[in-house]
Amino acid sequence: MSEESIESADNFPPTQDGYQRLWTPQRMVYVQGQDKPKDTSKKECPFCAAQKKTDEEGLIIWHGTHVFAIMNLYPYNVGHLMICPYRHVGMLVDLDDDELFEFEKATTLAITVMKEVSHPDGWNVGINQGEVAGAGVAGHLHQHVVPRWEGDSNFMPITAGTRTMPILLGKQRDDYAAGFEHLQGDFNLPSRN
Numbered sequence: 001m002s003e004e005s006i007e008s009a010d011n012f013p014p015t016q017d018g019y020q021r022l023w024t025p026q027r028m029v030y031v032q033g034q035d036k037p038k039d040t041s042k043k044e045c046p047f048c049a050a051q052k053k054t055d056e057e058g059l060i061i062w063h064g065t066h067v068f069a070i071m072n073l074y075p076y077n078v079g080h081l082m083i084c085p086y087r088h089v090g091m092l093v094d095l096d097d098d099e100l101f102e103f104e105k106a107t108t109l110a111i112t113v114m115k116e117v118s119h120p121d122g123w124n125v126g127i128n129q130g131e132v133a134g135a136g137v138a139g140h141l142h143q144h145v146v147p148r149w150e151g152d153s154n155f156m157p158i159t160a161g162t163r164t165m166p167i168l169l170g171k172q173r174d175d176y177a178a179g180f181e182h183l184q185g186d187f188n189l190p191s192r193n
């Protein structure tokens with residue numbers, strides 16, 4: 001291709017059209033996975049590791065018979081917790097009937113505890129299954145329960161997810177733990193210990 005045939009960049013968009021654009025090439029790092037550790041096989045699963053710690057250290061809120069509740073170290077929003085089976089399995093279909101029932105029942109308990117503790121206006125509840133779907137710990141199933149308040153997205157975008165607030169997390173764990181203990185009877189969910 002001769003130099004003469006190369007068109008001037010001035011002829012390409014964006015031309016001035018009154019719109020502002022956000023140029024975010026750094027997002028491609030997420031899409032292409034450059035920052036991911038190459039070998040995660042030797043790294044212990046954080047949900048299995050937490051079960052070996054004290055509840056305070058592991059930020060575990062509640063122990064059911066088959067599942068437990070734990071704070072999210074990288075919350076989408078203040079008060080974000082997760083429900084996990086004790087077993088290290090990655091998919092909802094891996095759960096047996098007892099686990100599946102308690103997994104969902106504990107989710108309703110978590111929502112009720114949040115209502116009592118922090119009065120959210122709404123919730124995001126859900127599972128990312130598999131790395132491609134956004135699961136941070138794909139090997140160990142976890143249901144996100146994220147309280148939402150009117151206007152909260154103004155200060156904590158759902159995509160941020162990288163701020164750790166250990167002191168706040170400890171206090172929230174304590175408040176939630178008290179709430180789970182207080183309300184678990186209403187949900188016919190016995191605590192394991």
Ligand SMILES: [Zn+2]
Nearest residue numbers: 045048088140
């Ligand atoms: Zn695990």
